[in-house]
Amino acid sequence: MSAPSSSPNRWWALVVLSLTQLVVVLDGTIVNIALPQAQIELGLSDSERQWVVTAYALAFGALLLLGGRIADYWGRKRTFLVGMVGFGAASVFGGLAQNGTELIAARGLQGLFAAMLAPAALALLTMTFTHGKDRNTAFAVFGTIAGAGAAVGLLLGGLLTEFADWRWCLLVNVFFVILGLVGGLLFLTESKADGNNRYDMWGAITVILGLGSLVYGFSLAEGGWGSLDTIGFIALGVVLLVLFVWIESRVAQPLLPLKVVANKVRGGAFLIQAVSGSVMIGATLYLTFHLQIVLGMAPFQSGLASLPLTLAIMVVAGIATNLLPVIGPRPMMIGGPLLVAIGLVYLSQITADGNYFTQVLPGLVIMGFGMGFVFVPLQNLALSGVAPHDAGAASATANSAMQIGGSIGLSIFTAIYAASAGSLEGLSGKPVLEAFASGYSAVFLAAAVGMVLASVIAIVLIRGTKSELLPQGDAPVMVHAG
CATH class of the missing domain: 1.10.287 (Helix Hairpins)
Structure with a gap:
């Protein structure tokens, strides 16, 4: 059985599980800032450069449902610990890669073990915090970290790339893995689905x-x-x-019980998570390119420049957590994506000779405000009313939606960028920077359209009264994100 909500270790368990969520999400973006250096050192083509990001998100997203069922049937704590060890080994392999093929393979292996880690962590969280304000608080903390992880990855990647080496963007995971293993052994309690289960x-x-x-x-x-x-x-x-x-x-005994996604509210939450993933994984990559290539920022500068996005998410998360029992999740799920879209439209006005403080910063802050209102209710809606037997599968679907959304979004954004930037052959100096800026602008506009679509999905599918959408009833307390 899982640790009950009254267990004194439950808050330490939340720390361990949130750390895990941070690692698997930030690893989707931590290499973004390192990519220009890695591309030069390993001689990567532009296509290989994209696959360094895509391989992780694709393996992660495609294998999550199987990972969720392994967690349910084999044991969630056991799956968590094995996933931690494998993730650490894959990170070392990637940090020591000598060519593009090895780096892409390592990123795929990271995604494979993340597909074991993530659903096990979220299922353990679901079984540990079963109801009331403690559950609301735990999900708000977990969801905020999930939302901010991509931006944290950009900052940490910039710090490591500039002051150490791009390889440390992968090797740094070893420290997280050690903490996760020790914390997991001490504070997590085993649980798994009852009955005779078949894969x-x-x-x-x-x-x-x-x-x-x-x-x-x-x-x-x-x-x-x-x-x-x-x-x-x-x-x-x-x-x-x-x-x-x-x-x-x-x-x-299906891998994904269709009742998990057939529920309109949960299905809507999964779709919104997919669109949000495309923005947080795909659009932030092109933001990184604009900051470094067009505006000429060093890696750490670029990471700092993306920090307002993270800070805005964290500030709004506390506000949204208090508002959740007052107005319910529906207004946040409708208005949050629209705020993100406004921020992206603002970012689409970038030019080759523009200024960060006037063309980029306001857009990032508005995006962060919107994402904060999306991520706080999203995890709770995605898992609301799920039977304990299906906790791993539902958790996997929530994570898979974000990762596959990010993979497909990145591919679509790359195609849009290529079409808008046009041929760079024969261009140099300011004309090539103008072409880059034009391509990035098109990506941000496309991402804005996606977030408007997410708001429409919320209008159509996230329907019900506060008590129906937030069945726990108790008001969540303020989340202090630091």
Whole structure:
């Protein structure tokens, strides 16, 4: 059984689980700032550079459902500890990589073990904080860290790249892993699903291949949306995912019980999480490129320049946590994405000779305000009303939505960037910087459209009274994010 809500160790468990969430989320972006240096040292092509980011998010997202079921059936604490060890080993492999193939493979292995870690951590959190204000507080802290992790990764990546070496963006995980292992052994209590459980292997195969094919197809769109390869892989991905749904509706113990996503509120939360992931993983990568390549910032400067996004998320998280029982999650889920969209539209006005304080900073602050209002209620909505037996699967779906959204979003943004920037052949000096800025501007506009779509999803699907959407009833307390 899991530690009950009254256990004195539950707050230390929250610290350990939140640290884990921080690691798996920030690793989606920590290498972003290091990519220009890594590309030069390892001789990466632009396509390989993108796959350093995509390999992690794709492996993470595609394997999360299987990871969630492993956590449910094998034991959540055991899965957590094994995932920690594997994640640390993959990080060392990546930190010592000698070429692009090794680095991309290491990032994929990181994603594989993160797919064990993340659902185990969220399921342990769900089983540890079962109701009341403690649950609301725990989910608010966890959700805020999940939301801010991408921006924290940019700051830490800049610090390590400039004052140590880009390889430390991977090697630093060893310290987190040691803390996670010690904390996990001391403060986490084992739990797993009851009964005689079987793995849904056909479901696992179809969803992994389907998501992989879909993301790979979108990654090929940089060369043109009309190419046979692009259309073929995207179509194959869709067919495999339809087959996956068909399998899940017929097996006795599905990898993803369809009731988890059939609920309109949870389904809406998963969709919004996917769009938010595309912005936090994809758009922040192009923000990094603009800060370093166009504005000429050093890596640490670039990381500091992204910090207002994190700070704004953390400040708003406390406000949103207090507002949640007063106004309910629906207004936040509608208004938050619209604020993010406004910030992205502001960022889309960047120019080659622009200034950070006038063209970038206000947009980041507005984005952070919006993301704070999205992330606080999002995790709770995604797991609301889920049976304990399905906690790992629901947790995996929530994380998978963000990672796959980030993978597909990054691929789409790359194609939009390439189309807007045009050919750079023969350009140098200011003209090439103008082309870069034009491409980045198009990416931010596309991300803004996505966040407007997220608001529409909330209007249509996140419906119900405060008590229906927030069944715990007790008011959450202020979250102090530091």
